[in-house]
Amino acid sequence: MLKTRIIPTLLWKNIGLVKGIGFDSWRIVGTVLPAIKVYNTRQVDELIIVDILATRENSELDLRALEDFSAECFVPLTVGGGIKNIDDVRKILCAGADKVCINSALFETPELVSEIAKKFGTQCVVGSIDAKKVNGKYECFSHSGTKSTGKEVVEWAKYLESLGAGEILITSIEKDGTMEGYDLELIKKVTEAVKIPVIASGGAGNYEDMYNALDKAKASAVAAASIFHFTQQTPLEAKRYLSSKGIAVRKG
Amino acid sequence: MSIVIIDYGMSNLGSIRRAMEECGADVLVSNNPEDLKISDKIILPGVGAFGDGMKNLNNQGWTKIIREEVLENKIPILGICLGMQLLATKGHEGGEFDGLNLIEGEVVKFTSLDDERIPHVGWNEIVKTKESPIFEGIEDGSDFYFVHSYHFKAKNKEDVIATTSYCGEFASAINKNNIFGTQFHPEKSIPVGFQVLKNFINL
Numbered sequence: 001m002l003k004t005r006i007i008p009t010l011l012w013k014n015i016g017l018v019k020g021i022g023f024d025s026w027r028i029v030g031t032v033l034p035a036i037k038v039y040n041t042r043q044v045d046e047l048i049i050v051d052i053l054a055t056r057e058n059s060e061l062d063l064r065a066l067e068d069f070s071a072e073c074f075v076p077l078t079v080g081g082g083i084k085n086i087d088d089v090r091k092i093l094c095a096g097a098d099k100v101c102i103n104s105a106l107f108e109t110p111e112l113v114s115e116i117a118k119k120f121g122t123q124c125v126v127g128s129i130d131a132k133k134v135n136g137k138y139e140c141f142s143h144s145g146t147k148s149t150g151k152e153v154v155e156w157a158k159y160l161e162s163l164g165a166g167e168i169l170i171t172s173i174e175k176d177g178t179m180e181g182y183d184l185e186l187i188k189k190v191t192e193a194v195k196i197p198v199i200a201s202g203g204a205g206n207y208e209d210m211y212n213a214l215d216k217a218k219a220s221a222v223a224a225a226s227i228f229h230f231t232q233q234t235p236l237e238a239k240r241y242l243s244s245k246g247i248a249v250r251k252g
Numbered sequence: 253m254s255i256v257i258i259d260y261g262m263s264n265l266g267s268i269r270r271a272m273e274e275c276g277a278d279v280l281v282s283n284n285p286e287d288l289k290i291s292d293k294i295i296l297p298g299v300g301a302f303g304d305g306m307k308n309l310n311n312q313g314w315t316k317i318i319r320e321e322v323l324e325n326k327i328p329i330l331g332i333c334l335g336m337q338l339l340a341t342k343g344h345e346g347g348e349f350d351g352l353n354l355i356e357g358e359v360v361k362f363t364s365l366d367d368e369r370i371p372h373v374g375w376n377e378i379v380k381t382k383e384s385p386i387f388e389g390i391e392d393g394s395d396f397y398f399v400h401s402y403h404f405k406a407k408n409k410e411d412v413i414a415t416t417s418y419c420g421e422f423a424s425a426i427n428k429n430n431i432f433g434t435q436f437h438p439e440k441s442i443p444v445g446f447q448v449l450k451n452f453i454n455l
Contacts, residue, residue, distance in 0.1 A: 001376065001377070001417060002368075002372065002374050002375070002376045002418055003374055003375040003376065003395060004374070005373075005374045005375070040442075043442055043443070045374065045375060046374075046397075067266070070266055070267070070270070071270060074270075074271060074274065074439070074440065074442045074446075075440060075442065076397050076399070076437070076440045077267075090261075093264050093265070093266070093299070094265055094266055095266055096264070096266035096267055096270065097264070097266075097267075098264050098267055098299070098399070098437070098440060099399070117301075118301060118304065118346070119300060119301070119304060120299055120300045120301075121299050121300045121301050121334065121400075121401075122371060122401055123299065123371045123373065123399040123400055123401060124299050124300070166371050166373065166399075166401075167371075167373060195364070195369055195370065196369055196370065196371065197369045197371070197373050197374075198369075220369055220373070220374075221373075221374065250375040250395045251395060
């Protein structure tokens with residue numbers, strides 16, 4: 001049986017590991033490499049690592065740093081931040097990523113998804129959507145939540161699926177960093193709209209929040225950051241809790 | 253003597269190279285088919301689409317040499333993910349394409365039976381259906397990391413060494429003589445996946 005994944009998300013800014021609230025007020029919470037080493041030793045199901053400055057500052061993802069990170073990482077690694085074209089994707093895969101997640105560039109060149117899917121397979125491209133409720137509707141935001149795109153979330157998720165995205169990573173900007181729980185309404189809308197796996201992100205404060213995202217909102221996997229940075233809660237304990245509630249998780 | 257990892261522009265090369273080194277192998281990542289003649293084992297990695305994969309292998313001159321080394325000189329080969337699929341006779345991803353035809357079978361897309369989401373992404377267990385040297389020390393029911401939408405439908409049941417449940421049951425590993433394939437990513441499945449790689453290295 002396919003196991004539900006618990007995915008720590010590492011946000012990376014220069015060499016620091018950071019975490020914000022509502023995509024703002026970033027705090028340095030450590031350095032990236034030691035965090036990766038710990039998660040690798042603990043054999044987490046998967047890791048997502050995003051360079052939050054690359055797009056905002058129109059720079060490229062730091063490949064040298066990525067090579068250092070991936071040298072310590074033997075768990076599945078999804079990398080995002082500043083990806084603009086197929087050549088960026090090739091370089092990131094060569095530097096040790098297994099999948100890429102893309103957000104901002106898709107609002108200008110959505111066909112990049114098809115290009116990656118054709119070249120590297122649909123499984124390689126995670127369509128990342130950062131969502132915020134505006135006038136009662138969920139809207140997509142780009143550039144680390146700083147730019148309004150006018151795109152409605154469900155339509156956009158379906159569009160990315162039709163272009164060949166292998167998974168959707170849906171993040172609630174408002175819930176992010178609050179540890180108040182995932183935006184279940186948002187996640188449910190997306191899981192009901194697409195047939196590809198959906199990773200819930202933004203707001204996890206405890207294991208029950210994760211259970212709700214999986215059980216109520218039907219997410220395929222849960223991503224979380226603050227809960228692991230700022231509390232004593234761990235991916236391993238999360239799995240024990242979820243297992244006790246009948247969710248299939250990986251042993252160990 | 254070393255293990256050649258075939259670089260045909262289609263894979264998570266960084267991941268597989270580091271995992272092999274971590275497992276103690278002397279590896280050469282090569283984009284030159286001639287290197288296969290001095291290798292004692294071959295790894296065919298791959299993330300990507302079947303058609304593009306075969307096009308690259310053909311255009312870069314790999315296909316004939318791989319077949320010679322594997323079938324005539326009995327050099328062990330391990331295909332991983334797309335690399336396993338390319339061992340098949342034919343692939344049906346985005347058209348119909350001839351594969352390396354090292355193990356008879358066809359590569360077809362999953363059909364969702366019970367609302368399963370496709371691609372199949374994450375950790376899933378294998379059921380060993382036959383003894384194979386690459387499964388030495390691997391417990392039945394071990395979880396491995398998968399990420400794929402297509403799977404290998406082997407013509408001969410005896411070539412399948414493990415199955416996994418998703419959209420029914422599919423072949424998660426195959427082996428015929430010196431030819432091995434895993435649909436899962438051993439390089440991303442610590443610790444059991446590293447045991448599979450070590451078993452291959454120590455063949």
